[in-house]
Amino acid sequence: MASEYVIEMNHIRKEFPGIVANDDITLQLKKGEIHALLGENGAGKSTLMSVLFGLYQPEAGEIRKNGEVVKITNPNDATALGIGMVHQHFKLVDVYTVLDNIILGAETAGPLGFLKKKEARKKVIELSEKYGLNVDVDAKIEDITVGMQQRVEILKMLYRDNEILIFDEPTAVLTPQEIDELMAIMKGFAKEGKSILFISHKLNEIMAVSDRVTVLRKGKYIGTINTKDTNKQELSNMMVGRPVQLEIKKDEAKPKDVVLKVENMSVPSKLHKNDAVRNVSFEVKQGEIVCIAGIDGNGQTEFVYGLTGLEKMSGGKITLCGKDVTNSSIRQKSDIAIAHIPEDRHKHGLVLANTLEENLVLQGYMEERFQKHGFIKFDKVRDYALELIDRFDIRSGQGPVTVTRSMSGGNQQKAIIAREIDRNKPLLICVQPTRGLDVGAIEYIHSQIIKERDNGAAVLLVSLELDEVMGLSDRILVMYEGEIVGELDPKKTTPQELGLYMSGAKRDGKEEK
Amino acid sequence: MLRVDPTSGKAKWTGSASFKSIASAVLSILIGLIVGAIIVVIVGLVSPEISNKSIGEGMKLVLFGVLSTGRNAAGQLSFGFNAVNVGNMLFRAMPLLMTGLSVAIAYKTGLFNIGASGQYLMGTTGTITTALVLGNTACPKFIVWILAFAAGVLLGALWGAIPGIFKAYLNINEVITCIMTNWIAANLVSWWFEAHDVFKNAAEGGKVAYTIPLKNVGVVTPKLGFGVLTPGSQANGGFWIACLIAVLMWVVMSKTTFGYELKACGSNRHAAKYAGINDKRNIILSMVIAGALASAGASLYYLSGNTEFYWSTYMSLPPEGFNGIPVALLASNHPIGVIFAGIFMSMLNIAGLQLKYLTPYNEYIADIIIAAIVYLSAFSMLFKEILNRREKKSGKHVGPNANAEVENRKEFNEKEVVDMIEAEEMAENDETSAEYDAKMKAKEEAKMAKGGTV
Numbered sequence: 015m016a017s018e019y020v021i022e023m024n025h026i027r028k029e030f031p032g033i034v035a036n037d038d039i040t041l042q043l044k045k046g047e048i049h050a051l052l053g054e055n056g057a058g059k060s061t062l063m064s065v066l067f068g069l070y071q072p073e074a075g076e077i078r079k080n081g082e083v084v085k086i087t088n089p090n091d092a093t094a095l096g097i098g099m100v101h102q103h104f105k106l107v108d109v110y111t112v113l114d115n116i117i118l119g120a121e122t123a124g125p126l127g128f129l130k131k132k133e134a135r136k137k138v139i140e141l142s143e144k145y146g147l148n149v150d151v152d153a154k155i156e157d158i159t160v161g162m163q164q165r166v167e168i169l170k171m172l173y174r175d176n177e178i179l180i181f182d183e184p185t186a187v188l189t190p191q192e193i194d195e196l197m198a199i200m201k202g203f204a205k206e207g208k209s210i211l212f213i214s215h216k217l218n219e220i221m222a223v224s225d226r227v228t229v230l231r232k233g234k235y236i237g238t239i240n241t242k243d244t245n246k247q248e249l250s251n252m253m254v255g256r257p258v259q260l261e262i263k264k265d266e267a268k269p270k271d272v273v274l275k276v277e278n279m280s281v282p283s284k285l286h287k288n289d290a291v292r293n294v295s296f297e298v299k300q301g302e303i304v305c306i307a308g309i310d311g312n313g314q315t316e317f318v319y320g321l322t323g324l325e326k327m328s329g330g331k332i333t334l335c336g337k338d339v340t341n342s343s344i345r346q347k348s349d350i351a352i353a354h355i356p357e358d359r360h361k362h363g364l365v366l367a368n369t370l371e372e373n374l375v376l377q378g379y380m381e382e383r384f385q386k387h388g389f390i391k392f393d394k395v396r397d398y399a400l401e402l403i404d405r406f407d408i409r410s411g412q413g414p415v416t417v418t419r420s421m422s423g424g425n426q427q428k429a430i431i432a433r434e435i436d437r438n439k440p441l442l443i444c445v446q447p448t449r450g451l452d453v454g455a456i457e458y459i460h461s462q463i464i465k466e467r468d469n470g471a472a473v474l475l476v477s478l479e480l481d482e483v484m485g486l487s488d489r490i491l492v493m494y495e496g497e498i499v500g501e502l503d504p505k506k507t508t509p510q511e512l513g514l515y516m517s518g519a520k521r522d523g524k525e526e527k
Numbered sequence: 528m529l530r531v532d533p534t535s536g537k538a539k540w541t542g543s544a545s546f547k548s549i550a551s552a553v554l555s556i557l558i559g560l561i562v563g564a565i566i567v568v569i570v571g572l573v574s575p576e577i578s579n580k581s582i583g584e585g586m587k588l589v590l591f592g593v594l595s596t597g598r599n600a601a602g603q604l605s606f607g608f609n610a611v612n613v614g615n616m617l618f619r620a621m622p623l624l625m626t627g628l629s630v631a632i633a634y635k636t637g638l639f640n641i642g643a644s645g646q647y648l649m650g651t652t653g654t655i656t657t658a659l660v661l662g663n664t665a666c667p668k669f670i671v672w673i674l675a676f677a678a679g680v681l682l683g684a685l686w687g688a689i690p691g692i693f694k695a696y697l698n699i700n701e702v703i704t705c706i707m708t709n710w711i712a713a714n715l716v717s718w719w720f721e722a723h724d725v726f727k728n729a730a731e732g733g734k735v736a737y738t739i740p741l742k743n744v745g746v747v748t749p750k751l752g753f754g755v756l757t758p759g760s761q762a763n764g765g766f767w768i769a770c771l772i773a774v775l776m777w778v779v780m781s782k783t784t785f786g787y788e789l790k791a792c793g794s795n796r797h798a799a800k801y802a803g804i805n806d807k808r809n810i811i812l813s814m815v816i817a818g819a820l821a822s823a824g825a826s827l828y829y830l831s832g833n834t835e836f837y838w839s840t841y842m843s844l845p846p847e848g849f850n851g852i853p854v855a856l857l858a859s860n861h862p863i864g865v866i867f868a869g870i871f872m873s874m875l876n877i878a879g880l881q882l883k884y885l886t887p888y889n890e891y892i893a894d895i896i897i898a899a900i901v902y903l904s905a906f907s908m909l910f911k912e913i914l915n916r917r918e919k920k921s922g923k924h925v926g927p928n929a930n931a932e933v934e935n936r937k938e939f940n941e942k943e944v945v946d947m948i949e950a951e952e953m954a955e956n957d958e959t960s961a962e963y964d965a966k967m968k969a970k971e972e973a974k975m976a977k978g979g980t981v
Contacts, residue, residue, distance in 0.1 A: 324800060345803030354801070362801040367794040372787070376802045379787050388783045 017081030020045045020209045021066075021097070021178055026075035028061055035061040036072070039235040041211075041228050043178065048200055048210045050220040050241070052253055053230035054452035055423070059213050062230070063099070063180065067092045098171030099180040104163050108156040112149055112166050113138055116173050134173075141172045145202055160310075161192040168199070179203060180211045185219055189309050190480055190513035197223045215253070215452060217246040217260075218481070231255055254454050262485035264464045269299035269488075273351065273440045273472035279330030281313070281320035283496075289328055290316035292496045298441065303463065303473040305487030305504075307480075309516050313496035314476050315357060318445050321474075322354050323347050324362075335440055348377065353434040357445035357476070363430040364418045371399035371414035374433050406432035406462075424455035431459060435466055442466050445476040460486055480509050494518045548859035551910035555857070556871065559900030563589050566895055570888070581886050588885060589896060592878025595885065604885065614753060614760020616870065616877045618831070622647070624769045624869030625824025626851025629817045631860040632776055636813035637793030642690055642705030643821040644848025645712035646683040650822020651836055651845075652716050654679030654829050655738050659726055662744025671746050672830060679826035680819045686712060687818015691811035701814065709848070713840050720838035728835060736839035740832060747832030765827035770866055772823065777862035789813055821848065853901040859911075875900060 021043045028036040036058045043049050053059045064070045066077065068086035076083050079095050086092050106115050117134045124130055135151060142149045147165045155163060164184060171179050181200070185193045200210055200223055214220055220227055221241060229236040229252040236252050250258045275297050283290035291313045298304045308314055319325035321332065323344035331340050334351045348354065356362035364373050375384055375395050384394055399414035408428045410416035418426060427447070434442065444463060448456040463486065467473050477483050483490060483504070490502040492515040499521045502512060514520040564586045571582035584604050588595060593612050599605040626643040633640035640646075658675035662668070690704035720726050720738060728737045741747065751764030780786040792799040792809040800806045824847060828834055854872055858864030879893020 322801075343803065343805075344800065345805075348803050356801055358797075361795070361797045363798065365791050365795045365798045368791070372791075376791065376798065380784055385784050388785060390782060390784055390787060392782075 017078065019043055019078070020080060022076075022078040022081075023062065023066060024076050024078065026062065026065055026072045026077075028065055028070055028072045035233055036065065037233045037235075039075075039230065039233075040238075042238070043209050043211055044226075045209055046204050046207045047225040048204050048212055048223055050224035050227040051211060051213045051230070052215060052217075052220060052227055052249060054215060054253055054454070057230040057253075058233040059230060060182075061233075063182070063213070066097065066180075067099070093174060093176075096175065096177035097180065098174055098176030098178070099182060100164065100167040100171065100184055102183040104167050106155045106163055106166060109154060111152050111154055112158070112169075113151040115155060115166055116151075116170050120174055138169060138173060141169060145172070145199060147199065161188055161195075164188070164196070165199075176208075178209050178211065180213065182213045183215075184212070185214070185216060189517055190509055191517055193219065217249055220249065221246060229253055250453055254452075258453055259457055262460050262464070264486075265468070267302040267467065267488035269302040270470070271300050272297050273300055273335055274298040274474065275333040276321070277331040277333075279317075279320060279332065280328045281316040281325055282328045283313075283316060288496075290496050291320060294330070294493075294496075294498050296491055296498065296501075298472040298474050300440065300470050300472050301467055302488045303467050303475055303486055304489045304491065305475040305477060305483050306491050306493050306498075307477065307483045307487075307512060307516060308493035310478050312493050312516075314445070314493055316496075317493065318354075318357065318443060318476060322352060322443065348439070351440045353377075353437045353439040353442045355430055355434050355442070355444040355447050357449075359423075359426055359430055364426060366417075366419040368418060369414065370403070370408070370410055370416045370418055370421070370429060371395050373418050373429060374399045374402055374414075377433060377437060402429075402432045402436060406435075407458075408432060424451045427451060427455070427459065431462060435462060439471070441472045441474065443474045443476075446478060447475070448477075448479065448482060456482075480512065483512065484509060492516055494521075545861075547911050547914050548861065548864070551907045551914060552857050552859065552864070552868070554910045555903045555907040556900065558906070559903040560590060562899045562903065563896035566899065567882075567888070567892065570892055574887075577887050581888070585882060585886050585888055585892075588882045589878055592881040593874045595881045598885065610757040611760045612877050612881070614757025614762035616873050617753075617757070617766045618761040618763070619873035619876055620869040621766050621769045622824035622828045622847045623850055623854055623872050624773065624866055625827065626821045626847050627854030627858065627865040627869050628773055628776060628851075628862060629820035629824070630851040630855035631858060631862060631865050632780065632820060633813055633817040634855060634860045635780060635793055636789045636809070637796070638691075638694070638701050638810070638813055638817070640687070640690075640705060640814070640817040640821075641702055641852070642687065642708050642848075643817070643851045644844035644846075645705070645709035646686050646818040646821035647825045647845050647848045648709075648712040648716045648840065649686040649818075650679035650683040650825035651829055652679075652719055653682035653822070654826040655726065655741070655836055656719075658741045658746040658830070659739060659744055662741065662746050668745050668747075671744075672748070675741075675746060676823070676826045676830060679829075680823050683822020683825070684815045684819035687814040687816075687821070688811055689814075691814030694814070695807035695810040709844055713842075713844055717839055717841040720836075726838075734835075736837055738836040738838055740835050741830060742832030746830065748827070748830045761831060761833070763831055765831060769824070769827060772820070773862045773866050776820070780862065821851065850901070857907060859907070872897075872901075 019042045021041075023039065023041045026036050026039045026041075027034065039058065039062055041049075041051065041062065051059055051062075061070065065072050066086065068088045068091050071087070077086060078084065084091075084095060086095070107118065110118070113131065113135055116138055117129075117131070122130045122133065138151055141147070142151070147169060149162060149165050149169060150158070153162075155166065158166075168179075184196060188196060197219070200212070204210055204225075212220070212224055224241045226238060226240055227244070227249060228238040229249065231253060232255075246260060247258075250260055277295050279291060279294045280289045281291040294317065296304070306314055306317065316325060320327045323342065327340070331338065333339070334347065337350060339347050339350060342350070360366060365376065372395075375398065378384060379390060379395075384391055384398070396414055402408065403410075403413060406428050409425050410421045418429065421429070431447065442463070447459050447463065451459070460482070463473060463475070475482075475487055477486075485504075487504050490504055490507070490512065491498050492500045492502065492512065494516065495518065499518070500515045502515070511520070567585040567589055568582055571577040571579070571585060577585075587604060591606055593616055594606045594609060595612065596605045596607045596609050626647060629643045629646065630640050654675045657678040658671055661671040661674060686708060689708050690701040693699040693704045694701045720736075726738045728734050728739045730739070730743075748763040748765045750762075751767055753760065753762040753764070753766070756762075780790065788799065788804050789809055789812070791802070792804060792806050793813070796806050796810075799809070825845075828847075829836060850872060854865060854868045857868035857871065875897045876893075879890065879897060882888045882893050883890040
């Protein structure tokens with residue numbers, strides 16, 4: 015008798031020396047359903063997928079396809095069973111065309127070894143049209159948007175006639191509109207009878223698109239429930255293991271004096287001759303959180319570089335606490351007023367090879383309290399590090415002497431936040447402060463940022479996360495192609511309207527023609 | 528929640544890390560020596576003029592050459608404290624130690640100084656020129672000594688600055704500029720001494736292209752105890768100076784804000800810049816220091832007085848410069864470790880000479896053995912990695928932090944580890960670091976689980 019499920023992973027147990035990564039996990043995927051796999055970072059989702067793809071052999075448990083036990087010993091077995099995956103980080107060759115990328119690894123060739131591209135091309139175009147993917151098969155990967163690249167990955171699975179499609183955190187890189195389109199595409203697949211496994215920790219999307227949800231926590235199977243019988247709060251509680259504050263709670267902002275004033279700022283681009291940031295002007299006051307929203311790559315990074323001094327501006331004026339700092343060095347600006355939680359914690363935020371305590375004084379090692387005649391007072395650094403570790407609950411293997419490379423992303427971020435917040439500067443610049451972190455850590459970091467605001471700091475938040483933008487900020491400035499195209503009040507706007515601004519469809523209150 | 532005691536935590540950590548550094552260095556030395564001994568055997572077996580007895584003697588000399596005291600009345604090799612050998616070993620270690628230090632400090636600040644040879648040549652030129660010019664004046668000799676040393680160091684520092692400037696402002700890889708400045712230095716130095724007859728040693732017949740030894744103008748480094756410790760050897764106070772500089776560099780690099788800045792810049796230039804550190808200035812300073820150290824080695828060597836410089840170097844570069852690289856590698860770039868690594872390298876040199884004098888082996892064999900050991904010293908990194916992996920796999924810990932690790936391990940059971948696919952992806956770029964990250968992440972989460980997300 016044929017089984018109700020196309021793929022079953024029953025009672026999977028996967029151990030690593032001394033660790034149980036998957037402890038009795040069961041995941042059953044029905045034909046034609048969208049099944050969400052929910053869990054925090056490190057909950058065991060990826061290990062489970064690795065087992066499904068034959069990268070690991072489970073110690074216990076079985077995998078069944080259509081009710082029959084199958085043995086998957088390597089990824090080729092998985093492909094042969096019709097399982098395909100869109101990875102979070104795309105596996106595409108940038109300088110190849112879309113078509114070349116799709117057929118790569120599944121080429122059909124004639125007797126002399128020449129590629130039969132014509133047939134492949136026909137099949138790809140057919141698939142693209144059938145599912146409304148609208149992909150230009152001759153474009154080079156480097157020239158198309160991230161959203162399109164993802165569709166190429168999807169086409170790769172379709173081209174290989176995969177019946178079971180796995181999406182690993184597919185929405186992390188997409189705009190709200192692209193997310194909506196992806197959801198529609200996924201639903202289309204399900205209707206066609208394909209089965210979809212959707213790995214995510216974004217509750218909105220899971221609620222919107224999935225039929226059932228399986229929740230994992232810390233390697234254990236928590237449960238599988240029908241999406242329509244649950245809600246976001248229940249899911250997040252299951253995922254984290256304790257009640258989580260999903261809504262960001264904050265009082266009304268009470269803006270006071272202007273801390274940062276930017277006039278007509280322009281910053282050159284590294285990629286092209288035009289300025290990446292053009293003529294940007296705004297103010298940030300004490301006690302408010304101003305958010306620069308926008309799709310990745312619209313000049314936010316260069317904007318922050320220009321503001322902090324990491325890049326030279328090509329024009330404009332910056333006033334910090336009443337002082338003209340347009341031509342000041344990074345050190346001068348940071349001494350006067352700037353605490354900066356950088357976008358890339360590995361590139362700018364931490365010296366990964368150094369210990370936690372060394373990193374905690376990265377901005378302050380030259381201060382009187384940590385050095386005397388050029389000699390670092392290591393005992394004072396240690397005391398300070400212990401204090402911050404305690405106050406901000408930074409967890410690590412060996413306390414202050416842990417090499418930061420070995421710490422988890424969330425705790426690395428906490429270390430940076432501790433360091434920057436403790437500097438007590440009038441202006442706190444947070445660039446994507448919660449990127450890649452899980453629900454618990456995000457909740458904590460948001461509360462810290464709000465606390466800073468309430469203590470009178472001016473907070474400039476740069477974020478790509480819509481929820482964060484809507485929930486955290488007191489004012490929203492939307493950046494599109496290097497310009498500020500609109501100022502919105504988060505209480506009066508909707509994510510959809512914000513999305514229109516972010517994609518350039520709307521500008522200064524008017525629809526673009 | 529488990530928290531490692533902060534004070535003992537430090538001790539545990541460094542204890543384990545330096546243990547591994549030393550263990551891996553010793554391991555590569557041992558394997559190098561074994562390989563050297565094997566070469567001696569093979570060469571002995573294929574050469575008809577080398578008897579089996581000589582092969583045995585050759586192996587003994589490779590291992591204990593520095594303690595060789597020649598042959599006794601019965602024609603047997605004799606061993607014991609040989610003051611001349613030991614002194615000469617320390618003397619030859621002196622320049623190696625300095626170039627090793629130069630490479631090590633540059634490496635710690637994220638730069639690969641392959642230009643030590645050129646810097647060494649510039650140091651040689653500055654020192655010899657100053658000493659020979661001022662040596663014939665009424666200037667007191669110890670002042671000439673100081674000025675000659677300073678001139679050599681200064682010239683080497685400036686020479687080191689060139690790749691630094693190119694790196695800082697134009698982002699040109701220092702390896703390329705270092706190689707180019709090496710050859711520029713070689714030719715520049717040849718031209719300088721060729722063009723100025725006053726430096727040429729014309730007094731001794733048959734010597735072509737040698738400079739006048741500095742003892743001829745009375746500029747000689749005092750023995751500072753080596754006259755008593757190792758009478759008859761070339762060793763002099765320069766060795767103490769080199770050791771002092773090594774200790775000084777250790778203090779600067781590990782205790783001062785300046786060292787902190789240099790290291791931060793070296794490990795992550797972007798983060799250093801973000802923290803307001805002047806990255807360009809620091810890159811140049813790193814190379815200036817590296818240049819100064821390498822050239823100080825040359826200065827000390829030629830200020831010994833009885834050393835002559837063969838100045839027609841436009842075809843070759845001084846080996847001291849390149850030998851600094853294996854010295855630094857063997858020492859895991861630790862300034863104090865460099866002292867011992869330098870001494871070890873020169874010990875091989877002495878062993879090679881003994882091999883040549885006391886057995887039918889020719890001098891080239893010694894070079895081959897040295898080369899084998901130098902080659903294997905590059906493996907010390909690999910051995911370190913192997914030590915790390917063994918530790919990971921077996922769960923047994925070499926370092927004294929085994930207890931803490933075992934405790935962590937107990938907590939693992941409740942825990943999931945790894946973003947395996949992530950780790951897999953990262954592995955494509957950097958396998959070991961990915962593995963390490965994944966492992967540490969697991970440990971971290973184990974802790975969170977126990978500490979409880981309360």
